[in-house]
Amino acid sequence: MSDRDRFDRVVFAAAHVVAADDRAVDWDATLAFRHHLWSHGLGVAEAMDTAQRGMGLDWPAAAELIRRSAAEKAGRICAGVATDHLPGDAGLDDVLQAYLEQLDVVQEAGAQPVLMCSRRLAAAARGPEDYEKVYGTLLDRVSEPVVLHWLGTAFDPALEGYWGAADVPGATRNFLEIVHSRPDKVDGVKVSLLDADHEIGLRRALPATVRCYTGDDFHYPDLIAGDEEGHSDALLGIFDPIAPVAARALGKLADGDVEEFHRIMAPTVPLSRHLFSAPTYYYKTGVVFLAWLAGHQDRFVMLGGLESARGVEHLAEAKRLAEIAGVIDPEFAERRWRQWLASR
Numbered sequence: 499m500s501d502r503d504r505f506d507r508v509v510f511a512a513a514h515v516v517a518a519d520d521r522a523v524d525w526d527a528t529l530a531f532r533h534h535l536w537s538h539g540l541g542v543a544e545a546m547d548t549a550q551r552g553m554g555l556d557w558p559a560a561a562e563l564i565r566r567s568a569a570e571k572a573g574r575i576c577a578g579v580a581t582d583h584l585p586g587d588a589g590l591d592d593v594l595q596a597y598l599e600q601l602d603v604v605q606e607a608g609a610q611p612v613l614m615c616s617r618r619l620a621a622a623a624r625g626p627e628d629y630e631k632v633y634g635t636l637l638d639r640v641s642e643p644v645v646l647h648w649l650g651t652a653f654d655p656a657l658e659g660y661w662g663a664a665d666v667p668g669a670t671r672n673f674l675e676i677v678h679s680r681p682d683k684v685d686g687v688k689v690s691l692l693d694a695d696h697e698i699g700l701r702r703a704l705p706a707t708v709r710c711y712t713g714d715d716f717h718y719p720d721l722i723a724g725d726e727e728g729h730s731d732a733l734l735g736i737f738d739p740i741a742p743v744a745a746r747a748l749g750k751l752a753d754g755d756v757e758e759f760h761r762i763m764a765p766t767v768p769l770s771r772h773l774f775s776a777p778t779y780y781y782k783t784g785v786v787f788l789a790w791l792a793g794h795q796d797r798f799v800m801l802g803g804l805e806s807a808r809g810v811e812h813l814a815e816a817k818r819l820a821e822i823a824g825v826i827d828p829e830f831a832e833r834r835w836r837q838w839l840a841s842r
Contacts, residue, residue: 500754506752507722507729508686508709509744510541510576510788511737512548514785515555515563516795520803523559525566527795532567534794538745540737541574542567544609547653548735550782552617554801561603568607576645576733577609579636581616588618594632598639605641612645612688612733617656626662626672633676645684645711645733648673650691652778666696674703679704688713688733692774694721702727706781715774715781719747721754735781736770739788740825769819780807784816791817791831798838810839 513535516527521656532542540643541560544567545551545560555563564577568811581588581596588596593616604611623629637644651658661669661676677684686709698746701710712721712730737744747762773784783804790798798805808816817835820826 505748506715508731510543510733511535511545512546512735513738515549517799517801521629531794535741536573538741540741543733544577550801552582553631565607568609575609578614579604579611580614581618584618590622590628593619593622597636612647615649615657615660620657620660629662637680637683640683643683645688647687647688670719684708686711692716708826715770738785740766751838765823769823772819783808788820791834793827
């Protein structure tokens with residue numbers, strides 16, 4: 499039985515894009531990487547922040563990415579719905595229309611929508627009622643249950659005060675009201691606040707039919723393993739570089755071997771915490787660097803030149819921790835590392 503048949507968690511890897519240069523996507527290599535993720539039984543979370551959404555990947559390119567990936571899907575696929583094609587001075591009705599335009603693209607492509615947080619909505623909303631208006635309308639329009647994405651300010655400082663509250667407890671109450679108002683339209687919520695205790699409390703407060711997809715790249719093994727009251731499923735950026743290792747661990751978990759799940763996962767946690775260290779939104783650089791060291795792409799280059807966002811010391815430590823975690827071949831990675839150092 500393959501790993502994909504034995505998982506008892508729903509798991510998505512938020513996949514990066516492979517760049518041909520600092521302005522263009524290498525479509526063949528990008529789609530090949532999605533097939534790599536599917537081959538290990540992981541779903542693909544497409545056009546999310548790992549794919550440089552809003553940091554090099556604009557909406558026209560994201561729409562093409564969603565269509566291309568969904569057209570040849572070999573496993574689960576969900577895709578980000580946002581408002582990143584709007585100008586900065588957009589009003590609330592503009593934000594809603596932009597969400598609806600992107601929602602139509604994702605649904606027509608055949609991917610499950612992930613309603614991402616919107617910088618434009620954060621700027622335009624005046625209170626929780628504005629979030630209810632926008633998200634309520636979106637949920638009324640979806641053709642299948644969607645994932646609601648709560649991205650914290652560590653990932654995007656422009657999302658301060660999201661859900662209409664300055665504090666996390668208040669935002670949580672407002673968020674839960676939206677979920678409870680239409681539970682049949684919500685497959686799950688993805689929480690990326692890097693606060694395990696908050697996530698556990700939130701998932702216990704969800705309707706019984708709504709999943710909690712952890713987006714916590716610091717504490718994911720414990721959250722996925724769960725406790726006597728439940729567990730988190732996963733939609734994680736770290737699953738991009740650690741897919742083969744994560745698949746082995748998830749297979750053990752499905753077999754009931756929680757100890758072996760933790761043993762396999764444990765070495766990936768220091769790597770993840772390093773990649774997602776502050777400023778957290780530059781984690782994408784380390785993810786792409788490891789994909790290059792693993793041989794999934796021919797060049798270490800990113801859209802918008804984002805490969806320069808992390809320094810040599812950070813990347814050297816990422817390489818060391820990735821070797822310990824067993825996600826790259828040490829000899830092959832060392833050759834590429836020396837090649838890269840010599841070219842600088």
